[in-house]
Amino acid sequence: MYCPSAHTFKAASTSGKSTSTQLKQSCTLGVELEFVAVVPDQSEFTAHDTVWEVLRKPISLPCPYNCPQGHHELRLPIDNQPPSYWQHRDDDNEYNTWVVGRDCSVRLSDDEKPFYPNESVSSDVELQCRILDFFNPTPCPHNQAWPCNGQPLTWNWRNEITTMINALKQGFNRPGFRVFANGTCGLHLHVGRHDLGFNLDTTKNVMGMFTALERCFDAILPIDRIGAYEDDRFPLPSLISANTTAIQPWIPSKGFNYTSPMSVRQFESLANGVMIAYDKSDVSDFTNAVRYGASIPMWIHHIYSCRTMAELCEYNYPHQSSVNLQHLAPQNNSPGGWPGSPPKKTIEFRLHTGTLDVVEICAWIDLLCRLTVYCENTSTTTLTDWIKTQWDNADITLVDTARLVDAVDSTVRHYTSVLLTPDYATNFFNTATTSQAPDILTPLTTQIESTRLSQTCRSGISARITQKLISGRYGQFPNGFLKKVLPAELLEGSDGRYLSNEMEEEQTEAWASEIEERARLAIDERQMWDSRRGASTCLNSLFD
Structure with missing residues (x-):
């Protein structure tokens, strides 16, 4: 484990949270559901307008008071406003109601277009949820009451989201109509505390968990959405030779355009730190980077050493990182803010692939809301102590995390099924391809779900995670961890020679030479661009 006292940059105080025995239970959420809607070209409304028309029709709800009528x-x-109203009024949305919006990144993929009928018209849709209370009922925005007794209508978050999605699917369950989430879609979850936002310690804890458990979160993503560091400014620890036969080479992820994992920004920070230390001939900083820089303990140290929210946000890509702190950034909560980005004071989780499956959506919401509450009620000292024992635990999964944060049983069962049931992806495919009667859109549906099936098979995901680990994109790990999870022939050869954070002195010197050579080339390239365009690195302030 990296020891902060061995580094020249001292950690900020982590004195912890309040010692009060009463846990904070304030949590609000909002979800953005991206999907494609398809209607016949002779339809009365466009595809996105049809979504709005379907959802604004009254539906029959079971009476919770067991009145003789039974339903209302x-x-x-x-x-009340159609999608066209919100097309250029995003800044006016106060999130009191669900809004049917658009997202130009949502589209049919090249593999799907041949199955798209000429008789159909499609639209990209982003269905934006209103602000919901995670622990308490949320009042109806239309001030409706139950007709049988006049009691106000309220919704709990799970019932509201389930009812909305079921109504959407039912409204499109007719020939020539379809809603589906393909690989271009995302499920984005905003978690907040009403209008209070989160303090620095809570945000550090969230970032720390996603950094330490990146492998666990990758395990529930489609293959193409498991992204990683793709730059060449810093030599990855594995330095796999081109003619290796031990593994399949790493291929950049298509999904990297949609979400960026925590490790990416850490590698970029490390690359900048190495270049600065090399450029200044700072032996101490360069040595620390070589010995500790490419590993999760150092990354955790970076996160918990941040003294301000602005500094913490430097380890984050606005609107791209899997944990997006854009809405907590000081520049986004000051007069003027960031253009087109009204303050929400939320943490946005962007890594989940798009889905209209109620079980997947509700499990994800429950897990992350409870994880955030857990991070708020746990001191930074306690959580970093837990991370020290778990970051190199080869057996930990998202199921363990769900239990840690006290997720409900259905959430634990869901992730147990996803991770441990071999035919989970096949069962999902069978359900998705038989939920509507065969029609002109059946070939398109089958193609979309076939792609999802190939992207979510356990063997493929496991292979992708192994490739990411072997290539060094999760960083360096102890020998015991590597021996447990990697093929023996790889560890005995030269391909993974720098994957261990317990290297002997000779290996460390060779590793330092590789880093020094890459730094020299990067510095030369930067100086060339500096002379031409006045370029500068974006993270220098973190390492001054």
Whole structure:
């Protein structure tokens, strides 16, 4: 484990949270569901307008008071304005109702276009949820009451999201109509505390968990969405030779365009730190980077050493990182803010692939809301102590994390099924391809779900994670961990010679030589661009 006292940059105080025995239970959420909607070209409405028309129709809700009537016709919490109204008014959205929006990144893939009928019209859709209370019911935005007794209508978050999605699917369950989430879609979850936001310690804890458990979160992603550091400014620890036969080579992820894992920004920070130390001939900083820089303990140290939210946000890509702190950044909560980005004071989780499956959506919401509450109620000292014992635990999974944060049983069962049931992806495919009667869109649906099936098979995901680990993109690990998870022939050869953070002195010197050579080349290239364009690195301030 990296020891902060051995580094020249001292850690900020982690005195912890309040010692009060009463846990904070304030949590709000909002979800953005991206999907493609398809309607016949002779339809009365466009595809995205059809989504709004479907959701604004009254639906039959079971009466919770067991009245003789049993059911009542009531409106869903959808906004009164059509999609066209919100197309250029995003900044006006106060998130009191569900809004049907658009997202130009959502589209049919090249593999899907041949199955798209000429008789159909499609639209990209982003269905934006209203702000919901995670622990308490949320009042109906239309001030509706139950007709049988006049009691106000309220929704708990799970029932509201389930009802909205089921109504959407039912409204499109007719010939020539379809809604689906393909590989271009994402499920984005905003977690907040009403309008209070999160303090620095809570945010550090969230960032720390996602950094330490990146392998665990990758395990529930499709293959193409498991991204990693792709730059060449810093030599990855494995330095795999081109003619290796031990593994399949790493191929950059298509999904990297949609979400960036925590390790990417850490490698970029490390690359900048190495270049600065090399450029200044700072032996101490360069030595620390070589010995500790490419490993999770150092990355955790970086996160918990941040003294301000602005500094912490430097380890984050606005609107791209899997844990997006854009809405907590000081420049986004000051007068003027960032253009087109109204303050929400939320942490946005962007890594989950798009889905309209209620079980997947609710499990993800439950896991991350409870994880955030856990991070708020756990001191930084306690959580970093836990991370020290778990970051190199080869057996830990997202199921363990769900239990740690006290997720509900259905969430634990879901991730147990996803990770341990071999035919989970096949069962999902069978359900998705038989949920509607065969029609002109059946070939397109089959193609989309076939792609998902190939992207979510356990063997493929495991192979992708192993490739990422072997290539050094998760950083360096102890020998015991590597021996447990990697093929023996790889560890006995020269391909993974720098994957261990317990290298002998000779290996460390060779590793330092590789880093020094890469730094020299990067510095030369930067100086060339500096002379031409006045370029500068974006993270220098972190390492001055």
